[in-house]
Amino acid sequence: MGKNDFLTPKAIANRIKAKGLQKLRWYCQMCQKQCRDENGFKCHCMSESHQRQMQIFGQNSNRIVEGYSEEFEALFLEHMKRSHRSSRVAATVVYNEYIADRHHVHMNSTEWATLTEFVKYLGRTGKCKVDETPKGWFITYIDRDSETLFKEKMKNKRIRADLVDEEKQEREIKKQIERAEQFTSGVKEDGPTDQQLEEERRLLLKSETDQKIKLSLASSSKLVTREKPEGARVIFDDSDEDNKKGKRKKENVKSGRDGLSALDEMMRQEEKAKERSNRKDYWLCEGIVVKVMSKALADEGYYKQKGVVQKVIDKYVGEIEMLESKHVLRVDQEELETVIPQIGGLVRIVNGAYRGSNAKLLAVDTDNFCAKVQIEKGIYDGRVLKAVEYEDICKLA
Numbered sequence: 495m496g497k498n499d500f501l502t503p504k505a506i507a508n509r510i511k512a513k514g515l516q517k518l519r520w521y522c523q524m525c526q527k528q529c530r531d532e533n534g535f536k537c538h539c540m541s542e543s544h545q546r547q548m549q550i551f552g553q554n555s556n557r558i559v560e561g562y563s564e565e566f567e568a569l570f571l572e573h574m575k576r577s578h579r580s581s582r583v584a585a586t587v588v589y590n591e592y593i594a595d596r597h598h599v600h601m602n603s604t605e606w607a608t609l610t611e612f613v614k615y616l617g618r619t620g621k622c623k624v625d626e627t628p629k630g631w632f633i634t635y636i637d638r639d640s641e642t643l644f645k646e647k648m649k650n651k652r653i654r655a656d657l658v659d660e661e662k663q664e665r666e667i668k669k670q671i672e673r674a675e676q677f678t679s680g681v682k683e684d685g686p687t688d689q690q691l692e693e694e695r696r697l698l699l700k701s702e703t704d705q706k707i708k709l710s711l712a713s714s715s716k717l718v719t720r721e722k723p724e725g726a727r728v729i730f731d732d733s734d735e736d737n738k739k740g741k742r743k744k745e746n747v748k749s750g751r752d753g754l755s756a757l758d759e760m761m762r763q764e765e766k767a768k769e770r771s772n773r774k775d776y777w778l779c780e781g782i783v784v785k786v787m788s789k790a791l792a793d794e795g796y797y798k799q800k801g802v803v804q805k806v807i808d809k810y811v812g813e814i815e816m817l818e819s820k821h822v823l824r825v826d827q828e829e830l831e832t833v834i835p836q837i838g839g840l841v842r843i844v845n846g847a848y849r850g851s852n853a854k855l856l857a858v859d860t861d862n863f864c865a866k867v868q869i870e871k872g873i874y875d876g877r878v879l880k881a882v883e884y885e886d887i888c889k890l891a
Contacts, residue, residue, distance in 0.1 A: 523562060523603035524551055528596070563604040570612075571621060574635040582623075585613045585631040663768060664873065670760040677756065768847040776809040777844040778827045782888040784814065788829035796823065800833060802891040832888040834858065834865065841867060841887040848874060852890065 499505065520529040522538060524547040529535035538544055551558055573592050589609055592598060606612040613631045617624030623634040778784075782803050786796050801814035804822065812830065814823045835841060835855055843851045851874060853867035864881040 519602065521600050521602065522547075523600055524548065524558075526597075559603070559605055562599055563606070566599040566601065566604045567612075569599060571635070574622070574633070575637070579635055579637060582625070582632050582634045584629070585609060585633050588633065659771065660873070663764060667761070667764050670764070674756055674760065765847055772847055772849040773845060774849070776827060777832075777885070777888075778803060778806045778810065778812045778830070779842065779844055779850070780804065780806060781891050782842050782844065783817075783833045783891050784812070784888065785831040785833055786814065786816075786823070786825060786829065787831050788825060791823070791825075795819075796821075832885060834884060834887070835889040840870075840890045841865075842890050843867070843869075843882070843886060844888050845886045846882070848877075848879065853879070853887070855887075 520532065520535040521527070522529075522535070522544065525538070525544055527538060529538055570588070570592055574588060577591065578588060586609070593600075601607075601609070601612070604612075606615065610631065613622075613624055613633060616622040616633065620636065621638075622636055625632045625634075780803050783800055784803060785798060785800050787798065789797060791797055796816065799816055799818065801816040801823070803812045804815050805813040807813065807824070810827050811824060812827065814825055814830075815821070816823065832844070837855055837857065839855050841853050841855055843849055843853055848869060851869050851872055853869045855865060855867055856878070857866040859865065859881070862881065864883050865887060867879050867882055867887060869875060869877045869879070
């Protein structure tokens with residue numbers, strides 16, 4: 495077996511050493527060669543191949559350094575986009591993950607001498623959000639992808655449209671309430687007032703006292719006249735007045751009941767319109783606790799386990815962080831179930847007329863599978879919903 499054979503122990507040891515990462519200062523980016531020690535790097539710099547590469551570098555050194563800098567930055571940001579897209583992470587952690595690939599563009603070939611200078615450059619150019627802490631530099635990737643920006647724009651547009659629709663509905667409800675109040679007050683004003691009824695009763699008593707009763711007796715030719723007894727007149731007046739008051743009271747009650755029924759009918763119509771506009775076939779939202787009902791995940795121990803929705807993807811898929819294992823799963827909403835907290839707990843209304851509102855659980859009707867909740871904060875603060883289905887409410891994390 496020859497001295498430099500492929501299978502000699504020394505050759506095998508050299509290959510094992512070459513697999514791992516070596517010191518950055520002993521790497522030649524132009525030749526893409528990693529040396530294990532200072533002597534090896536010195537020998538490489540004296541070789542003919544390195545001298546030819548350095549001649550090429552000397553012809554346009556600035557352009558070559560800029561090219562390596564652009565490539566290093568693009569690969570670094572691509573790794574950030576794939577691995578830490580929406581999280582705040584230490585710059586050293588990202589850099590160590592990036593240099594795990596032996597064939598990466600090394601920093602000694604770029605315009606930045608240290609990682610701190612490169613992180614400051616990312617912060618100045620607005621490509622990342624940079625924070626300096628006692629534990630080091632932390633960076634957060636700023637997603638400027640055209641598709642992501644378009645989705646964010648459409649989401650904001652839908653939110654503004656929903657707010658405008660809710661404001662319009664609130665204004666319409668107020669207008670209808672005002673019209674109903676005017677209608678009920680108009681009905682009361684059209685009827686006879688107490689003062690008018692008192693005046694009519696006084697006139698009636700006066701007319702009755704002026705009249706006299708004449709009696710003709712057969713045994714005498716004279717006419718005997720006398721007034722109507724006072725007691726009989728009072729009894730008759732009281733009974734007549736009671737009848738009129740009872741009739742008037744019934745009319746007022748009837749008119750008031752009709753006005754309230756009209757107002758209730760308008761409120762019911764508004765509730766139905768709000769229910770139709772806010773009832774969707776998707777209900778997932780961030781920050782709620784759900785139960786995984788996928789039997790395919792039973793072998794991994796996730797079946798009927800609870801987790802928190804961290805992110806919603808395309809309205810129907812959620813990234814769930816399990817409460818016990820802290821593992822993150824991506825599950826469709828068809829394989830998820832809402833969770834009902836204890837009495838007094840906070841819930842999120844995930845579907846229906848009051849979609850997106852937070853509420854307090856007041857009672858649970860197990861026979862009809864519904865709950866009684868009271869909305870907290872917002873324009874519907876304090877409103878009590880007596881029967882909300884289990885599927886429309888979910889426990890807040």
